Amino acid sequence: MKRAAAATAAGRSDAAGRVLADAIRQGRRWYWQRMSAMVLALCVLVHLVTIVYAVRAGLSAEAVLARTRGSLAFGAFYGVFVLACAVHVPIGLARIAEEWLGMAPRVADAAASALAWLLAALGLVAVYGMVAG
Amino acid sequence: MDRSGDMLRVAIWRSRGDGGGFAHYDVPREASQTVLDVVTYVQRRLEPSLAYRFACRVGMCGSCAMTVNGVARWTCRTHVARVADGDRLEIAPLANLPVVKDLVTDMREFFDKWARARGRFGGARTRRDDFARVDPASPARRAADAGIECIGCGVCYASCDVVRWRPDFLGPAALNRAWTLVNDSRDTAQRERLAAVAGDAGCHACHTQGSCTERCPKHIAPTAAIAGLKRATARAAVRGTLGAEPR
Numbered sequence: 001m002k003r004a005a006a007a008t009a010a011g012r013s014d015a016a017g018r019v020l021a022d023a024i025r026q027g028r029r030w031y032w033q034r035m036s037a038m039v040l041a042l043c044v045l046v047h048l049v050t051i052v053y054a055v056r057a058g059l060s061a062e063a064v065l066a067r068t069r070g071s072l073a074f075g076a077f078y079g080v081f082v083l084a085c086a087v088h089v090p091i092g093l094a095r096i097a098e099e100w101l102g103m104a105p106r107v108a109d110a111a112a113s114a115l116a117w118l119l120a121a122l123g124l125v126a127v128y129g130m131v132a133g
Numbered sequence: 134m135d136r137s138g139d140m141l142r143v144a145i146w147r148s149r150g151d152g153g154g155f156a157h158y159d160v161p162r163e164a165s166q167t168v169l170d171v172v173t174y175v176q177r178r179l180e181p182s183l184a185y186r187f188a189c190r191v192g193m194c195g196s197c198a199m200t201v202n203g204v205a206r207w208t209c210r211t212h213v214a215r216v217a218d219g220d221r222l223e224i225a226p227l228a229n230l231p232v233v234k235d236l237v238t239d240m241r242e243f244f245d246k247w248a249r250a251r252g253r254f255g256g257a258r259t260r261r262d263d264f265a266r267v268d269p270a271s272p273a274r275r276a277a278d279a280g281i282e283c284i285g286c287g288v289c290y291a292s293c294d295v296v297r298w299r300p301d302f303l304g305p306a307a308l309n310r311a312w313t314l315v316n317d318s319r320d321t322a323q324r325e326r327l328a329a330v331a332g333d334a335g336c337h338a339c340h341t342q343g344s345c346t347e348r349c350p351k352h353i354a355p356t357a358a359i360a361g362l363k364r365a366t367a368r369a370a371v372r373g374t375l376g377a378e379p380r
Binding site: 019020022023024025026027028029030031034099105 | 298327328331332333335366368369371375376
């Protein structure tokens with residue numbers, strides 16, 4: 001599908017193709033940001049409740065780790081949370097970089113991709129540490 | 134008639150050379166006086182060279198919009214009593230549009246953007262075909278009806294900060310028009326239209342600040358129309374049908 005749209009864009013005159021390619025890019029980015037936002041809305045809620053519970057119950061770091069180690073549910077939940085962040089945050093930052101810093105869309109996209117991989121890697125390593133470490 | 138007897142101190146933008154400035158006039162206050170009445174009084178009694186634009190005087194034609202005390206409004210339906218700051222009234226041309234003279238703005242770019250947003254209906258039927266049957270209660274028709282009463286006054290366009298920041302943004306009115314056609318089951322230019330309204334100059338540039346919706350004199354919500362376009366274009370982009378030729 002991606003290829004079909006790109007081919008359609010390439011088949012037009014340069015200017016029209018650029019406009020269409022931008023339209024497709026923006027449409028897709030908006031879609032993924034909205035989808036990740038829906039996941040994040042749920043994740044943030046669960047996360048906050050968990051944190052408040054952990055703090056009010058006065059759990060120590062050892063007690064928290066004792067609960068998270070070996071917990072597949074914890075690993076799966078925070079794995080999804082991390083991936084949703086890795087999708088959501090770079091899209092928003094790329095937009096801000098384009099609008100406020102005047103960054104070229106291609107540069108902003110490249111920076112956003114790098115940030116997405118970084119967030120995913122750091123987040124997943126942290127989750128791994130909590131579950132398996 | 135309830136003549137309160139006091140005067141309005143009116144500042145009206147006058148063009149001079151490449152720029153301009155406010156000129157001051159004293160206008161008698163009247164009961165049920167509209168801002169357009171004030172401008173008309175000034176033009177007929179005090180300043181015959183004052184340029185302004187109006188036609189219907191009843192909120193149908195969309196030609197008399199101006200900036201009144203800093204806010205874009207349709208002047209024929211705006212009572213002085215509601216907007217005057219004490220006895221002061223400041224009247225300027227609409228923002229975000231080039232000024233032709235005094236209170237008259239050049240609306241070409243505003244309407245060209247309607248064309249760029251594929252704001253023209255494209256049908257497939259001829260006069261020999263039967264009428265299209267459209268259920269007035271269908272969600273699509275309701276969505277179209279919600280935006281169809283736009284009179285093209287430019288108040289939303291003049292109130293939009295995104296238009297101010299990036300002049301190529303199609304603006305609330307053009308996008309609202311496109312949304313009414315996206316929801317028109319008879320229209321045959323859907324794919325082209327979605328491609329035209331997506332992207333940096335289209336619906337994705339909107340920051341959802343809502344000034345257009347707050348100020349629209351017809352109580353239309355272009356913000357909701359733009360949100361609808363974002364959903365529709367995203368769906369098409371993900372499916373790979375945005376701008377693609379119909380099979």
